[in-house]
Amino acid sequence: GESVGLHLPTLSVQEGDNSIINCAYSNSASDYFIWYKQESGKGPQFIIDIRSNMDKRQGQRVTVLLNKTVKHLSLQIAATQPGDSAVYFCAANFGNEKLTFGTGTRLTIIP
């Protein structure tokens, strides 16, 4: 079946350093991928997305990399700040509007 999974449930990074959160998916037919950030007590917040015809996309301090060969997705956050502490979810669209979410990585920024 379709699945999306994150490699690490938790990640701690020193403030100012870069962080990388990884995600794997199972369905090679996936054509759309999204990263969400969820802070405590709030709903998931859209960060950045990427389509399968791209391998890299950049936003403000964030970069998403897509490796379709190994079905791997990563989110890079540059110069992390305390406000980056949250749970990060990757999600994949398997050809329809439904998104399948990974289990989430809790990122903690150490001051």
Added chain:
Amino acid sequence: DAGVIQSPRHEVTEMGQEVTLRCKPISGHNSLFWYRQTMMRGLELLIYFNNNVPIDDSGMPEDRFSAKMPNASFSTLKIQPSEPRDSAVYFCASSLRDSQETQYFGPGTRLLVL
């Protein structure tokens, strides 16, 4: 835009009672999604609508759960009768079907069934 609006934000009820969760999607969005989030199961899609029509309700746990979307600006998720295992955070999300499939989430309703 105010974003997706959900009410109530918190609900505490007793087992057997009816619970109704409400959602107002972002204006102009054609698709609406109901999710449930728990520690054990993560974020699960319950049902989604497109142009007010239910498209996929395969995630609805059982007959105690029902959802409606009477118009483009309002949807409800009802649990009757509620059970303690229904305790979770319920999120509503909406998206523009004709653009990228980005879904924008509301703040959620935290439900506790005693």
